[in-house]
Amino acid sequence: RSGFIAIIGRPNVGKSTFMNRVLGQKIAIMSDKAQTTRNKIQGVYTKDTAQFIFIDTPGIHKPKHRLGDFMVQSSINALNEVDLVIFMINAKEGMGKGDQFIMEKLKSVNQPIFLVMNKIDEIHPDELLPLIDQYKDELNFEEIIPISALNGNNVNHLMDVMEHHL
Numbered sequence: 412r413s414g415f416i417a418i419i420g421r422p423n424v425g426k427s428t429f430m431n432r433v434l435g436q437k438i439a440i441m442s443d444k445a446q447t448t449r450n451k452i453q454g455v456y457t458k459d460t461a462q463f464i465f466i467d468t469p470g471i472h473k474p475k476h477r478l479g480d481f482m483v484q485s486s487i488n489a490l491n492e493v494d495l496v497i498f499m500i501n502a503k504e505g506m507g508k509g510d511q512f513i514m515e516k517l518k519s520v521n522q523p524i525f526l527v528m529n530k531i532d533e534i535h536p537d538e539l540l541p542l543i544d545q546y547k548d549e550l551n552f553e554e555i556i557p558i559s560a561l562n563g564n565n566v567n568h569l570m571d572v573m574e575h576h577l
């Protein structure tokens with residue numbers, strides 16, 4: 412199995428940390444520099460049974476000026492070219508305005524979307540289930556998966572589930 416995976420989410424939710432964990436420090440940091448094309452390959456992770464091609468899709472956030480709407484839409488369109496979209500949020504902070512903006516835009520994406528709730532090392536397990544229940548109704552997410560990109564908790568599970576969708 413092989414496929415393209417886009418990772419989106421507002422700043423500081425942990426996208427780079429996740430990439431670094433999966434791909435290794437070097438690749439993710441290097442590719443952070445150039446964000447010129449619509450879909451930029453960030454790194455490729457290959458294991459015996461699957462190949463994950465991670466894509467960086469910059470520009471999906473609330474635009475500061477009207478011209479920005481076009482760029483946001485262009486980035487959203489790019490998501491329809493990948494096989495799977497990871498929408499990452501901060502589990503501790505929950506869905507804020509910035510996340511809601513992205514989620515609204517994701518309604519026009521036809522590919523499977525995984526909601527990844529990162530930073531679960533910062534919340535009590537009892538707080539997690541009600542949140543997952545709540546987010547189930549927000550959008551037709553293919554999967555909702557809590558992880559800690561920082562300590563690696565549940566990251567392998569996420570990779571396994573992703574593999575089944577490639």
Ligand code: GDP
Nearest residue numbers: 422423424425426427428529530533559560561
């Ligand atoms: P990005 O802007 O989405 O790429 O976010 P970064 O990967 O740069 O992470 C932003 C901050 O959150 C950094 O200080 C990370 O160390 C921290 N961070 C990322 N993942 C986790 C996590 O799972 N748990 C905790 N506690 N902090 C995290």
Ligand code: MG
Nearest residue numbers: 423426427428
């Ligand atoms: Mg980053």
